[in-house]
Each structure stands twice: as structure tokens, then as C-alpha cells.
Amino acid sequence: EDQVTQSPEALRLQEGESSSLNCSYTVSGLRGLFWYRQDPGKGPEFLFTLYSAGEEKEKERLKATLTKKESFLHITAPKPEDSATYLCAVSAETSGSRLTFGEGTQLTVNP
Amino acid sequence: DTGVSQDPRHKITKRGQNVTFRCDPISEHNRLYWYRQTLGQGPEFLTYFQNEAQLEKSRLLSDRFSAERPKGSFSTLEIQRTEQGDSAMYLCASSLGGIWYEQYFGPGTRLTVT
Numbered sequence: 001e002d003q004v005t006q007s008p009e010a011l012r013l014q015e016g017e018s019s020s021l022n023c024s025y026t027v028s029g030l031r032g033l034f035w036y037r038q039d040p041g042k043g044p045e046f047l048f049t050l051y052s053a054g055e056e057k058e059k060e061r062l063k064a065t066l067t068k069k070e071s072f073l074h075i076t077a078p079k080p081e082d083s084a085t086y087l088c089a090v091s092a093e094t095s096g097s098r099l100t101f102g103e104g105t106q107l108t109v110n111p
Numbered sequence: 112d113t114g115v116s117q118d119p120r121h122k123i124t125k126r127g128q129n130v131t132f133r134c135d136p137i138s139e140h141n142r143l144y145w146y147r148q149t150l151g152q153g154p155e156f157l158t159y160f161q162n163e164a165q166l167e168k169s170r171l172l173s174d175r176f177s178a179e180r181p182k183g184s185f186s187t188l189e190i191q192r193t194e195q196g197d198s199a200m201y202l203c204a205s206s207l208g209g210i211w212y213e214q215y216f217g218p219g220t221r222l223t224v225t
Contacts, residue, residue, distance in 0.1 A: 004153075032212045043115075043202050043216035044154065087153050091212045096167045097142060099214060101153030 006102035021073040029093030036087040078109045115217035136205030146202040
């Protein structure tokens with residue numbers, strides 16, 4: 001069974017204080033690993049897809065990296081508007097088209 | 112707005128009533144997904160359509176749940192005889208299919224069963 005574990009559950013940062021969120025996964029045949037951002041009361045917003053170990057993607061202050069066992073979402077010099085829950089999900093070759101999500105990391109950036 | 116839309120955004124119902132939700136995917140997407148999300152958890156897969164065919168259902172999807180996508184465009188999710196445990200956010204997503212696995216989510220329908 002596919003498993004996705006995110007840590008920490010919650011993270012508080014001061015504006016400008018860089019940090020990383022972790023996503024550990026166990027799947028049989030990774031098709032892709034996805035990062036989403038979710039604001040309270042809204043649907044997840046797609047950020048990145050990573051397909052193979054060593055791959056990196058960047059968008060503004062966010063950078064996602066992938067190894068064979070985990071992914072990191074690095075946040076550089078965060079701003080209060082980066083406050084949200086960040087979700088990691090995997091698509092596996094043995095699991096059809098479904099995404100299996102972790103429980104998310106709730107990020108709060110204080111001004 | 113060409114994103115995924117869902118209707119209604121909020122639904123309050125009494126236990127035992129039936130409810131139906133609608134999802135309109137991104138127009139060129141042939142795959143449509145339903146997920147359920149409870150507070151503090153990530154979304155959980157319920158079912159998925161490719162065009163009008165329902166190809167996969169989670170064991171989470173009890174007999175009280177049924178989904179349709181009659182013309183391969185919009186989809187409906189019906190819950191019969193609602194229970195308090197059905198209270199959750201119901202999310203719809205769509206994707207292009209083929210080698211494109213990114214799923215784009217709608218705003219969700221918040222269901223509260225009293």
C-alpha cells in the first residue's frame with residue numbers, strides 16, 4: 001500500500017526565515033510526486049510535479065527536490081502570504097490514477 | 112474562469128437525507144476524480160472517470176455513494192441516507208490523462224450533516 005508521511009505537522013517561521021518541509025514516501029513504482037498548497041476552506045492548488053530522483057523544480061520562493069525515498073519543499077525568505085497547508089501526494093504505477101496524499105504541513109509565517 | 116468548478120460550495124443537511132453535488136472539470140480534461148477531505152487530513156480518493164467510464168472506486172465508497180459522468184463532461188456525486196460521518200469537504204479534480212498526471216482541484220463542497 002502506498003504511504004506518504006509529511007513532517008513537521010506544523011511549522012511557524014518568522015518572515016525571511018528559510019526552512020524545509022519533508023515528504024517521505026513508500027510506493028511500488030513512482031509515477032510522480034506532487035506538491036500542492038491549500039488555503040483554509042479552499043481546494044488544493046497545484047505547485048509542482050517531480051518524476052525522478054535528482055529532479056528539482058522552482059517557483060518564486062519555493063523549490064522542490066526529489067530523492068528515491070523523500071521530497072523536500074524548500075521555502076526561501078518566506079512571506080506571510082506563504083502561510084498555508086502544503087500537501088504532498090504520489091501517483092504509483094500499481095495504484096491506477098489515484099493520488100495518495102500525506103496529512104500536510106501547516107505553515108505559518110509571522111511578519 | 113476556466114478552472115474546475117463545484118456546486119454547491121456549502122451544504123447542510125439532516126441525517127438520512129440524500130444530497131447531490133456537481134463538478135464541472137476543465138473543458139479539455141478527460142479524467143475526473145472525486146476525493147473526500149476531513150479536517151487536518153489530506154484528501155482521500157473516492158472514484159475516478161475517464162470520459163464517461165467509471166474506472167476505479169475506493170473501498171471507502173460505500174453503497175450509499177454513487178457517482179456519474181453521463182456525457183463525459185460534468186459529474187455528479189450522490190450520497191444517500193446521509194450519516195454524520197459523511198460530514199467532510201468533497202473535492203473534485205480533473206486531469207488531461209495520458210502521460211499528464213497533474214490533477215487540478217476545484218474549490219470543494221463542504222457538507223455538514225446534522
